[in-house]
Amino acid sequence: MSLLCGVITNMINQSKKIQDSIDEVAGLADLIKTYQQMAAQKMVEIQKKIASTRDYYQGLAKVSLDVGLDIDSIDKEKPKAILLLAADSRMYGDLLDRVFTAFLESVKNNAKAEVFVYGKIGAQMMTMVMPEKKFTEIGLEEVKKIVETRRVEIFHGEYKNLAYQEVSSSSIEGMGMTSDTSKIESLKLKYFYEPSITDISEVFRNNLTSGLVWFTLNQSEMALSAARVIHLEKAISNTETALTKLRKMFFYSNRKVLQRKMMHQYQIVKMKK
Numbered sequence: 001m002s003l004l005c006g007v008i009t010n011m012i013n014q015s016k017k018i019q020d021s022i023d024e025v026a027g028l029a030d031l032i033k034t035y036q037q038m039a040a041q042k043m044v045e046i047q048k049k050i051a052s053t054r055d056y057y058q059g060l061a062k063v064s065l066d067v068g069l070d071i072d073s074i075d076k077e078k079p080k081a082i083l084l085l086a087a088d089s090r091m092y093g094d095l096l097d098r099v100f101t102a103f104l105e106s107v108k109n110n111a112k113a114e115v116f117v118y119g120k121i122g123a124q125m126m127t128m129v130m131p132e133k134k135f136t137e138i139g140l141e142e143v144k145k146i147v148e149t150r151r152v153e154i155f156h157g158e159y160k161n162l163a164y165q166e167v168s169s170s171s172i173e174g175m176g177m178t179s180d181t182s183k184i185e186s187l188k189l190k191y192f193y194e195p196s197i198t199d200i201s202e203v204f205r206n207n208l209t210s211g212l213v214w215f216t217l218n219q220s221e222m223a224l225s226a227a228r229v230i231h232l233e234k235a236i237s238n239t240e241t242a243l244t245k246l247r248k249m250f251f252y253s254n255r256k257v258l259q260r261k262m263m264h265q266y267q268i269v270k271m272k273k
Contacts, residue, residue, distance in 0.1 A: 015253040022246045029239040035091075036232040043225035047159075050218050057215040081114040081146055082106050085156035085220040086122025093234075095157050095165050095227040100125050102167045103155035107133065114150070118143055144213050147172050154216055157223030163230065165223040170216050 050057075084103040086096055100122065107115055107130070115135035117123045123137040138146070146152060151171070158168035 011253065011256055015250060018246055018250045018253055022243065022250060025239055025242050025246060029236060029243065032232050032235050032239065036229055036236065039225045039228040039232065043159075043222060043229065046218050046222045046225065050215060050222065053215065057212060079114055079150050080110065080112070081116055081150040081152045082110060083116045083143065083146065083152055083154045084118065084122045084126075085154060085217065086117060086119030086125070087224055088120045090121060091231050091235075092224050092227040093231040095167075095223060096121060096125075098167045099155055099157055100129075102169065104129065106153060106155065106169070113153075114146075116142075116146055140217075143217070144210050147210075147213050156216060156220035157227065158219055159222040159226050162226055165227050168219070170212075170219075172212050172216070 082103065084100065086100070090096075107113070115126075115133065117126055117135055117137050118139070120137075123135075126133070126135055136142075154170045154172065156168055156170070157165045159165055
């Protein structure tokens, strides 16, 4: 009889453990849903920012490259840089991995280019995969500064639709002119600059280039937010699957406890007879 009581007690404890697991997974599911809602809200906010300016900044990027070619003919010593726009945290599915792969390929093909990384996760990936390569981890303000005086190829995610975000690279020409411009008149430039190409380069460097950086950063944030929404949706689905299994286990465990209790009562009645 005491043996049966011990079995019932163990089974009750097992049921309690299953219930605790159900509570933990349910709490995790609620937390994941909260993170997903935050990511979705951020995505909507960024989408509003860039929706009305996409065509403008894409056109500006083309102008930047065209003017940049003329400035290159004057300042041929302007360094090239490669910039990775990553993130400070994970939970973006495979988007960061895909962007990093494209970035790494460019780094290998441009051995003399300066390498910059925005985001702690990107810096960790770079240190792990290519520890011998020198790079600089930078913040938002530094991103703007490096673009002002360099030819920069920026690798980032680009939002296509909620189901897919692709890898993209954006080229931005820094407009700062550092070399001797005394012989500008003798050069054959593609455009005529008024009052001068030096003044135009200053306008680009101080104003328009920062706008292109802003747009590119928002593109990256938009893609990352969408990737997080999808990644967390899969996590929610996994927690729901886990909850279904745990609830079945709890049901069967409770049924066994009930059966054991009934058997225990039956034996007590039988002994009294």
